[in-house]
Amino acid sequence: MLKITIDNITTEVEEGTTILQAARKIGGKIVPPAMCYYSKLKGSGGKCRSCLVKVSRNSTVDSKPTSKLVASCSTPVQDGMIVQNITSPEVLEARKAIVEFLLINHPLDCPVCDQAGECDLQDLSFEHGLETTRYEEERREFNQIDIGENIKLHMNRCILCYRCVYVADQLTEKRVHGVLFRGDASEIGTYIGNVVDNDFSGNVIDVCPVGALTDKTFRFKSRVWFVNPMNVHRSCTKCSGKAAAWMFGDEIYRITGRKDKYGELEEFICNECRFDKKDKKDWVIEGPRKIDRHSVISQNHYEKIVKQSIIKPLEERTEPQE
Amino acid sequence: MDRQILLEHIAVPGIETFDVFRSKGGYNAVAKVLKELSSEDVVAEIKKSGLRGRGGAGFPTGLKWSFIDKKSSKPKYLVCNADESEPGTFKDRYLMEHLPHQLIEGMIVSSYALGVNTAYIYVRGEFKYIIGILNKALRETYSNGFLGNNILGTGYNLDIHVHPGAGAYICGEETALLESLEGKRGNPRIKPPFPASKGLYDSPTVVNNVETLAVVGPIINMGGEKYASIGLGKSSGTKLISACGNINKPGVFEIEMGLPVEEFIYSQKYCGGISNNKKMKAVIPGGSSVPILPANLILKTAKGIPRLLTYESLSEGGFETGTMLGSGGFIVYDEDTCIVRNTWNLTRFYHHESCGQCSPCREGTGWMEKVLHRIETGEGRSHDMDLLVSIASKIEGNTICPLGDAAAWPVASAIRHFRNEFEFHVAHPEIVKIKDHGSIEKYT
Numbered sequence: 145m146l147k148i149t150i151d152n153i154t155t156e157v158e159e160g161t162t163i164l165q166a167a168r169k170i171g172g173k174i175v176p177p178a179m180c181y182y183s184k185l186k187g188s189g190g191k192c193r194s195c196l197v198k199v200s201r202n203s204t205v206d207s208k209p210t211s212k213l214v215a216s217c218s219t220p221v222q223d224g225m226i227v228q229n230i231t232s233p234e235v236l237e238a239r240k241a242i243v244e245f246l247l248i249n250h251p252l253d254c255p256v257c258d259q260a261g262e263c264d265l266q267d268l269s270f271e272h273g274l275e276t277t278r279y280e281e282e283r284r285e286f287n288q289i290d291i292g293e294n295i296k297l298h299m300n301r302c303i304l305c306y307r308c309v310y311v312a313d314q315l316t317e318k319r320v321h322g323v324l325f326r327g328d329a330s331e332i333g334t335y336i337g338n339v340v341d342n343d344f345s346g347n348v349i350d351v352c353p354v355g356a357l358t359d360k361t362f363r364f365k366s367r368v369w370f371v372n373p374m375n376v377h378r379s380c381t382k383c384s385g386k387a388a389a390w391m392f393g394d395e396i397y398r399i400t401g402r403k404d405k406y407g408e409l410e411e412f413i414c415n416e417c418r419f420d421k422k423d424k425k426d427w428v429i430e431g432p433r434k435i436d437r438h439s440v441i442s443q444n445h446y447e448k449i450v451k452q453s454i455i456k457p458l459e460e461r462t463e464p465q466e
Numbered sequence: 467m468d469r470q471i472l473l474e475h476i477a478v479p480g481i482e483t484f485d486v487f488r489s490k491g492g493y494n495a496v497a498k499v500l501k502e503l504s505s506e507d508v509v510a511e512i513k514k515s516g517l518r519g520r521g522g523a524g525f526p527t528g529l530k531w532s533f534i535d536k537k538s539s540k541p542k543y544l545v546c547n548a549d550e551s552e553p554g555t556f557k558d559r560y561l562m563e564h565l566p567h568q569l570i571e572g573m574i575v576s577s578y579a580l581g582v583n584t585a586y587i588y589v590r591g592e593f594k595y596i597i598g599i600l601n602k603a604l605r606e607t608y609s610n611g612f613l614g615n616n617i618l619g620t621g622y623n624l625d626i627h628v629h630p631g632a633g634a635y636i637c638g639e640e641t642a643l644l645e646s647l648e649g650k651r652g653n654p655r656i657k658p659p660f661p662a663s664k665g666l667y668d669s670p671t672v673v674n675n676v677e678t679l680a681v682v683g684p685i686i687n688m689g690g691e692k693y694a695s696i697g698l699g700k701s702s703g704t705k706l707i708s709a710c711g712n713i714n715k716p717g718v719f720e721i722e723m724g725l726p727v728e729e730f731i732y733s734q735k736y737c738g739g740i741s742n743n744k745k746m747k748a749v750i751p752g753g754s755s756v757p758i759l760p761a762n763l764i765l766k767t768a769k770g771i772p773r774l775l776t777y778e779s780l781s782e783g784g785f786e787t788g789t790m791l792g793s794g795g796f797i798v799y800d801e802d803t804c805i806v807r808n809t810w811n812l813t814r815f816y817h818h819e820s821c822g823q824c825s826p827c828r829e830g831t832g833w834m835e836k837v838l839h840r841i842e843t844g845e846g847r848s849h850d851m852d853l854l855v856s857i858a859s860k861i862e863g864n865t866i867c868p869l870g871d872a873a874a875w876p877v878a879s880a881i882r883h884f885r886n887e888f889e890f891h892v893a894h895p896e897i898v899k900i901k902d903h904g905s906i907e908k909y910t
């Protein structure tokens with residue numbers, strides 16, 4: 145076992161564990177945000193840089209700090225490692241920068257985006273972002289594409305986390321190319337379109353951290369915070385049949401996989417369960433599903449009354465003059 | 467100071483052929499190591515020579531070789547990085563064009579030292595004609611028994627393959643190169659693991675620059691200690707410098723490390739001074755990625771000591787007042803140059819070449835380019851310079867590969883040393899809106 149200290153909390157992990165996994169083992173506020181890493185997708189991570197942390201001591205034998213911040217999702221723990229996440233101003237500064245970079249070309253169309261309320265980028269910017277933008281240039285734009293019958297690709301919103309590429313790659317036989325072009329002209333390619341006839345292609349929607357890939361059977365039907373997530377199951381020959389049904393009264397608005405507190409699917413589900421079984425009779429309802437996340441979606445119930453804020457008249461707001 | 471190691475025989479007619487190269491002592495190093503030295507001896511000799519990687523980072527070659535995972539049961543690979551795409555750098559092209567056998571000899575010796583039986587030369591896609599030259603040279607080497615099975619009857623086997631790139635600067639980054647060589651999209655890999663343990667096809671791999679490998683033969687012939695005595699301190703040996711820009715004699719020169727920068731620029735033996743009798747304004751000494759320095763700081767350090775062509779002297783003063791030797795792409799600018807236009811042009815290159823995997827580089831390079839373009843075309847705002855410095859600082863150090871740094875440094879250094887030019891652009895849109903306004907000096 146290897147010993148690691150993150151933000152002054154020490155734990156022990158097995159060899160091969162990454163800093164991020166170690167932090168998740170500790171849990172709570174010290175867990176770095178992950179926009180591209182996905183524990184169930186081999187090869188994912190390292191790209192978005194939102195999980196950067198500071199290594200102030202490499203290991204017991206090598207007490208030097210690393211020269212740069214490192215991506216916690218893809219850096220393995222070494223014995224005696226000391227890491228700073230939220231206790232390092234440098235890390236928080238870098239995280240702010242990453243949010244800014246991710247947002248400059250993002251359309252900020254949350255009011256009309258289906259992902260709003262359960263969007264990792266929305267959460268990340270809420271927590272770490274600036275209140276204003278310094279970006280005055282034009283944003284990049286792409287056409288919307290249908291990836292098969294049920295999936296919409298809205299490339300403008302994509303943050304190039306590559307998660308959907310790994311789903312496409314790992315569900316079907318080797319398929320490494322999923323991104324076309326370079327730099328900020330990169331696009332999720334139609335190669336993924338080729339996996340549309342795969343029974344599990346719908347999972348690209350669930351792994352997408354933003355509203356770039358959305359479920360056409362649910363688009364514009366409802367805001368997510370108006371529907372209630374329920375744990376449901378059915379006997380399915382293709383997948384475990386364990387899913388989450390998003391219901392309004394007796395009606396099922398959409399089916400997704402069950403996501404854990406880091407937004408990762410517990411299990412991938414098949415397209416039949418996801419797109420075709422929208423009748424309450426198709427499912428055994430287990431009960432309401434707790435959404436263990438800090439995002440807007442878990443705000444649809446009021447636990448405390450926020451003190452009313454009053455906008456002060458202009459004179460009172462101006463600074464006292466010398 | 468005019469010691470020639472790599473280019474000693476460059477003027478000999480037919481030196482690109484096996485027979486002429488051999489008649490000048492070529493491939494002696496191969497015969498020597500295969501018959502007399504163990505692989506450890508060769509590594510030790512390179513360590514002694516103090517040779518540092520000529521691809522840009524200057525990492526000690528012997529040390530890099532000693533990292534290769536010898537215990538691995540997988541085959542080991544040597545890859546020659548001939549992707550040379552850095553603006554201002556054209557020394558590897560020159561070597562391969564005129565002295566292909568110098569590279570092949572070095573690769574055989576290096577492969578032997580590393581326990582490699584298959585090696586690759588990854589050539590920049592635009593160098594199509596060089597692929598022909600290399601393949602022709604390789605055929606000659608095979609037919610003379612220096613490549614293939616049982617080389618010179620010693621039982622050692624080696625194959626060298628030439629592989630063309632498809633025209634991406636990023637494929638010069640060693641892990642992107644390996645991806646590309648495997649037939650995938652050229653995205654840099656997330657490190658660790660490093661190529662020495664998991665490189666090409668998940669096997670232990672060493673990636674070295676053309677010039678690094680080409681000098682291995684001569685080092686074996688003269689001995690590591692002798693090579694270390696050439697040059698200056700930790701910058702041992704000679705270095706190829708490709709000089710271009712507003713100089714009288716652009717070209718590739720082999721210099722002994724330690725040559726004063728001033729002599730290199732003004733001597734008739736090298737650049738021959740600034741063309742058209744103009745004044746020198748600035749120099750980028752190590753390929754477009756390294757910081758630009760104004761004339762006074764490239765000739766002398768901030769402390770007033772003459773700058774020399776060594777890794778140490780050029781970086782004297784850190785990024786505040788220094789720069790880097792980099793890959794040796796020496797770009798000279800005269801007094802008519804518009805620094806803003808030049809910075810925009812370089813940033814446009816990095817924006818275009820970013821692979822787009824990681825957010826700081828993908829988004830930051832495009833942002834910087836747009837802001838620089840606005841300033842250059844008379845649409846700048848007074849806060850743009852601070853904004854650019856801030857964007858550059860947020861890219862730097864936060865990316866997967868050093869392309870992000872390479873994009874940030876030229877911008878940060880141009881504003882550091884030539885802020886007045888940027889401010890002039892913002893203050894005088896009517897002047898800079900003239901398309902070829904050139905240097906702002908004539909308006910001030």
Ligand SMILES: Cc1cc2nc3c(=O)[nH]c(=O)nc-3n(C[C@H](O)[C@H](O)[C@H](O)COP(=O)(O)O)c2cc1C
Nearest residue numbers: 519520521547549550551638639640674675678868
């Ligand atoms: C964006 C980028 C481009 C590069 N291009 C080249 C190149 O064209 N040729 C080269 O030899 N090294 C290039 N490098 C450096 C290589 O990654 C690597 O360090 C080098 O090939 C190692 O060889 P050396 O130790 O012999 O210098 C590049 C690095 C980066 C980050």
Ligand code: SF4
Nearest residue numbers: 821822823824827867
């Ligand atoms: S720094 Fe740029 S080129 Fe390098 S991996 Fe990141 S996006 Fe790609």
Ligand code: FES
Nearest residue numbers: 190191192193217
């Ligand atoms: S989650 Fe680690 S870089 Fe994206």
